[in-house]
Amino acid sequence: MLSTAQLSEKLLRAEYAVRGPIVERAQELEAAGRKIVYCNIGNPQALGQRPLTYLRQLLCLVEYPELMENGATRARFPKDVVERARRVLLEHPSGTGAYTQSAGIPFIRQAVAEFIARRDGIPADARRIILTDGASKAAQAVLTALLRSPEDGFMIPIPQYPLYSASLTLYGGRRIGYDLDERHAWQLGEAILSESLEAACAIGTHAVGIVVINPGNPTGAVLSEDNIAMIIGFARRHGLAIIADEVYQENVYEPGRVFHSFAKVMHALGDTTTPLFSLHSISKGFLGECGHRGGYLELRNVPDDVLAQFVKLQSISLCANVPGQLATYAMVAPPRPADESYAQFVRERDAILDDLREKARILGEGISRIPGMFVEVPQGAMYAFVRFELPPEPGVSLGMMSDEERDVYAAERDTAYCLALVEETGICVVPGSGFGQLPGTLHFRTTFLPPRDEIRDVVSRLDAFHRRYVSRLTAVEVSV
Amino acid sequence: MLSTAQLSEKLLRAEYAVRGPIVERAQELEAAGRKIVYCNIGNPQALGQRPLTYLRQLLCLVEYPELMENGATRARFPKDVVERARRVLLEHPSGTGAYTQSAGIPFIRQAVAEFIARRDGIPADARRIILTDGASKAAQAVLTALLRSPEDGFMIPIPQYPLYSASLTLYGGRRIGYDLDERHAWQLGEAILSESLEAACAIGTHAVGIVVINPGNPTGAVLSEDNIAMIIGFARRHGLAIIADEVYQENVYEPGRVFHSFAKVMHALGDTTTPLFSLHSISKGFLGECGHRGGYLELRNVPDDVLAQFVKLQSISLCANVPGQLATYAMVAPPRPADESYAQFVRERDAILDDLREKARILGEGISRIPGMFVEVPQGAMYAFVRFELPPEPGVSLGMMSDEERDVYAAERDTAYCLALVEETGICVVPGSGFGQLPGTLHFRTTFLPPRDEIRDVVSRLDAFHRRYVSRLTAVEVSV
Numbered sequence: 024m025l026s027t028a029q030l031s032e033k034l035l036r037a038e039y040a041v042r043g044p045i046v047e048r049a050q051e052l053e054a055a056g057r058k059i060v061y062c063n064i065g066n067p068q069a070l071g072q073r074p075l076t077y078l079r080q081l082l083c084l085v086e087y088p089e090l091m092e093n094g095a096t097r098a099r100f101p102k103d104v105v106e107r108a109r110r111v112l113l114e115h116p117s118g119t120g121a122y123t124q125s126a127g128i129p130f131i132r133q134a135v136a137e138f139i140a141r142r143d144g145i146p147a148d149a150r151r152i153i154l155t156d157g158a159s160k161a162a163q164a165v166l167t168a169l170l171r172s173p174e175d176g177f178m179i180p181i182p183q184y185p186l187y188s189a190s191l192t193l194y195g196g197r198r199i200g201y202d203l204d205e206r207h208a209w210q211l212g213e214a215i216l217s218e219s220l221e222a223a224c225a226i227g228t229h230a231v232g233i234v235v236i237n238p239g240n241p242t243g244a245v246l247s248e249d250n251i252a253m254i255i256g257f258a259r260r261h262g263l264a265i266i267a268d269e270v271y272q273e274n275v276y277e278p279g280r281v282f283h284s285f286a287k288v289m290h291a292l293g294d295t296t297t298p299l300f301s302l303h304s305i306s307k308g309f310l311g312e313c314g315h316r317g318g319y320l321e322l323r324n325v326p327d328d329v330l331a332q333f334v335k336l337q338s339i340s341l342c343a344n345v346p347g348q349l350a351t352y353a354m355v356a357p358p359r360p361a362d363e364s365y366a367q368f369v370r371e372r373d374a375i376l377d378d379l380r381e382k383a384r385i386l387g388e389g390i391s392r393i394p395g396m397f398v399e400v401p402q403g404a405m406y407a408f409v410r411f412e413l414p415p416e417p418g419v420s421l422g423m424m425s426d427e428e429r430d431v432y433a434a435e436r437d438t439a440y441c442l443a444l445v446e447e448t449g450i451c452v453v454p455g456s457g458f459g460q461l462p463g464t465l466h467f468r469t470t471f472l473p474p475r476d477e478i479r480d481v482v483s484r485l486d487a488f489h490r491r492y493v494s495r496l497t498a499v500e501v502s503v
Numbered sequence: 504m505l506s507t508a509q510l511s512e513k514l515l516r517a518e519y520a521v522r523g524p525i526v527e528r529a530q531e532l533e534a535a536g537r538k539i540v541y542c543n544i545g546n547p548q549a550l551g552q553r554p555l556t557y558l559r560q561l562l563c564l565v566e567y568p569e570l571m572e573n574g575a576t577r578a579r580f581p582k583d584v585v586e587r588a589r590r591v592l593l594e595h596p597s598g599t600g601a602y603t604q605s606a607g608i609p610f611i612r613q614a615v616a617e618f619i620a621r622r623d624g625i626p627a628d629a630r631r632i633i634l635t636d637g638a639s640k641a642a643q644a645v646l647t648a649l650l651r652s653p654e655d656g657f658m659i660p661i662p663q664y665p666l667y668s669a670s671l672t673l674y675g676g677r678r679i680g681y682d683l684d685e686r687h688a689w690q691l692g693e694a695i696l697s698e699s700l701e702a703a704c705a706i707g708t709h710a711v712g713i714v715v716i717n718p719g720n721p722t723g724a725v726l727s728e729d730n731i732a733m734i735i736g737f738a739r740r741h742g743l744a745i746i747a748d749e750v751y752q753e754n755v756y757e758p759g760r761v762f763h764s765f766a767k768v769m770h771a772l773g774d775t776t777t778p779l780f781s782l783h784s785i786s787k788g789f790l791g792e793c794g795h796r797g798g799y800l801e802l803r804n805v806p807d808d809v810l811a812q813f814v815k816l817q818s819i820s821l822c823a824n825v826p827g828q829l830a831t832y833a834m835v836a837p838p839r840p841a842d843e844s845y846a847q848f849v850r851e852r853d854a855i856l857d858d859l860r861e862k863a864r865i866l867g868e869g870i871s872r873i874p875g876m877f878v879e880v881p882q883g884a885m886y887a888f889v890r891f892e893l894p895p896e897p898g899v900s901l902g903m904m905s906d907e908e909r910d911v912y913a914a915e916r917d918t919a920y921c922l923a924l925v926e927e928t929g930i931c932v933v934p935g936s937g938f939g940q941l942p943g944t945l946h947f948r949t950t951f952l953p954p955r956d957e958i959r960d961v962v963s964r965l966d967a968f969h970r971r972y973v974s975r976l977t978a979v980e981v982s983v
Contacts, residue, residue, distance in 0.1 A: 024778065024805070025804070026806070026809065027812060029651070030809065031651050034647060034815075034816060037815065037819065039818050066602045067601075068600030068601040069602065074598075074600050076569075080567055083570065086826075087559045087562070090570075099570075117548045117794065119826075120548030120552075120554050120795075121548040121549035121793050121794050122786075124530075125522055156824060167511065168510050169511065171511050186819065190819065298505040306602075312599075313600065313602040313821070314597065314599045314601050314825035314826075315599060315600075316636070316821075316823075324505070326504055326505070329505050332510055335517065335522075336517075336673075338522035339517065339639070339666065339669045339673065340639045340640060341522075342794075346566075346794075346826045347824055
């Protein structure tokens with residue numbers, strides 16, 4: 024029998040909180056008949072969001088083209104969707120059934136380049152687009168390619184999406200955390216970046232890149248153009264590649280805020296040397312097609328021979344799944360105003376985005392009114408990263424602990440809190456320690472994806488739970 | 504700008520011949536208007552194989568369930584497929600749109616376990632099934648988990664499917680090649696396994712597992728029960744985990760030959776300790792659904808805590824794509840005799856398998872008649888690994904070379920040969936050096952997937968090309 028002692032230590036050490044022990048406990052409770060509200064993961068369609076009709080119609084016709092042969096059946100689909108399915112099969116006759124080129128189906132890569140050019144008003148090169156099984160695989164490809172030695176590391180935000188910390192551990196790279204500024208809506212500070220890089224350098228860590236998530240996960244923050252320009256300048260001066268995780272680019276709710284891509288800002292700055300890897304996905308935005316595992320990686324300021332290595336890496340797993348490639352196509356080339364499916368597309372898209380905006384508000388405002396909980400209405404993405412306070416435990420002095428000890432202590436406390444929350448209320452959130460937090464602080468991440476009524480219910484149950492939990496802790500303290 | 508000097512050396516060194524420079528050249532020629540016959544890759548639907556109707560009908564209904572709401576449209580689908588799509592959505596209401604559990608959709612894992620139990624007459628545990636994005640990802644998961652230090656390695660066959668060599672290089676593990684016995688239909692010899700392991704041990708390599716591909720890729724060999732029992736005993740004695748790559752289990756053509764799974768033979772031997780990782784895929788067999796990237800990994804003789812690490816590894820990329828999971832479901836739970844879709848399923852399945860059998864024969868017999876080429880009719884899988892002879896080059900003495908030098912020389916020669924082949928005939932095959940071959944020998948791998956007429960044409964063009972190529976070499980020799 025194999026034992027864990029025979030497994031890779033990197034694997035054993037990798038932690039992915041979004042699917043960790045709290046979720047396992049929630050699944051056990053659910054199997055025993057409890058109703059669980061899964062606020063742990065950005066998985067919209069698991070919480071009732073409906074797929075966009077035109078996307079599913081396209082996939083259905085390409086999966087089973089015989090449907091287009093019968094006039095009556097064909098008439099049940101909008102003309103533009105039928106026309107588009109036919110063009111897909113003309114350009115790519117094997118449909119969903121065959122491996123594609125390693126980097127993906129050429130006309131879809133072209134459509135992605137046109138989407139970027141349209142979005143940002145800048146040139147984009149289809150040859151530098153690689154279609155991937157979701158953005159996770161794209162991020163992992165960049166880490167795989169750029170980590171050369173055990174001393175190499177990536178700068179990652181604190182808090183961050185744990186894909187990055189888990190993958191760095193798995194691939195034997197170092198994490199160089201930089202703190203996001205909670206008091207300034209989680210923007211990045213140049214002084215903090217410099218300090219973090221210097222501290223890493225001092226212990227012999229060699230930074231090869233910086234990860235920026237915009238709009239932020241778990242913070243929900245949308246970065247300003249100035250902030251992005253600062254990051255690009257910082258990366259250029261320090262010879263860092265940039266991973267711009269832009270999967271929430273459609274999820275901007277705060278009036279007046281807009282999404283700025285790193286590619287656009289970099290182009291405006293005239294920076295033609297800093298390597299940029301931008302990720303996008305079909306799993307977020309208004310599509311929420313997580314199950315299809317589609318997305319793309321765009322490479323900028325990367326020469327052909329480096330590009331070839333990325334394509335080779337893709338080739339070892341052959342190619343991204345084709346339905347996911349097609350869904351990516353639907354994302355970057357949605358129906359146009361003259362199309363029969365356009366009105367329904369707009370209606371469905373806007374309903375989803377309006378609903379998300381409203382739910383961000385309900386959750387943010389609701390939680391911010393709970394005594395001992397602190398959060399702003401999320402500007403974007405699908406999450407709120409909620410700070411909460413607990414009374415100090417008797418005999419525990421944070422002042423006497425090192426930063427590392429305070430992290431471990433906070434992880435115990437926020438994990439116990441989230442476990443009690445799911446046990447007592449069925450609400451499943453992720454402890455802040457899974458994302459990283461300032462030493463001595465406590466957080467949890469929750470999505471605002473459940474239906475509005477459930478969100479309201481989540482807020483009121485959180486309120487009651489938090490009071491109970493705090494009063495129990497206080498009672499213990501008093502009895503001691 | 505990033506340079507290749509800044510990329511991981513492991514990535515730079517990884518080679519995946521199935522999609523290497525010969526294929527790139529073929530794509531260039533095709534883009535310039537040449538007709539290319541892609542015999543380089545087991546990608547049936549790219550070469551005209553049609554998808555199985557029931558599978559595509561099921562996918563299409565789950566992608567777009569609205570089709571089942573209209574009586575007339577619904578009537579265009581067999582009752583059992585509609586019924587099954589409804590059951591899928593009842594068991595798994597988010598359909599294809601949401602992330603699933605990390606290990607895959609529970610009822611599909613259960614169906615896989617029942618498939619194994621039915622196939623082999625042995626117990627199988629649904630908890631020990633992980634649904635994956637094709638078998639490649641399953642193999643890579645096992646390598647990721649089991650490689651602990653740079654001295655660790657896996658025994659892999661020579662010739663092998665280059666996924667294994669490429670992934671070992673990428674993950675920093677060592678290859679321990681063992682030669683398959685070409686003169687005995689590519690079976691495994693215990694003495695060769697022992698020699699290979701001893702030689703590895705002598706240079707400080709620590710073998711942690713052995714990869715066996717059955718039916719073989721690129722050899723087409725189907726292993727006997729005795730041969731499998733020998734391998735299991737060898738692995739047990741040496742504390743090796745077994746990766747049983749069984750993706751071609753439906754592709755057995757030679758009359759009297761049957762596929763024996765490692766799980767079944769291991770059960771018969773009463774071996775309850777040797778860790779076994781079995782892979783299966785929707786890409787091969789008679790489905791040939793390469794584009795959907797579906798498959799599974801079955802773990803045996805693996806305790807719960809080790810299993811949990813594999814599930815965690817899956818969780819870092821969230822889950823396998825859901826259409827691929829559904830196609831895997833269709834593979835392991837095909838229509839039953841009482842179902843409306845059964846007759847068509849059997850007709851389509853048998854037509855594909857009969858066609859493959861016939862094409863294996865045409866190719867094998869045809870090539871074996873070409874002077875200077877040597878191959879048997881493949882017993883299974885989708886490939887022939889053809890040995891060919893070229894006249895020696897003047898001034899080159901193989902006898903003076905080390906094994907390694909002979910490998911390098913053979914790689915130059917077989918690559919030049921395959922490149923000339925695609926330039927002159929449009930036939931794209933893969934040099935034997937991409938799979939590994941005995942020092943001093945030359946091979947190429949070709950699929951027998953093109954339509955029969957094209958296969959006949961491939962054989963006759965190969966014949967003419969080989970004569971030309973040899974006579975050119977001889978002319979050079981004479982002129983020297």
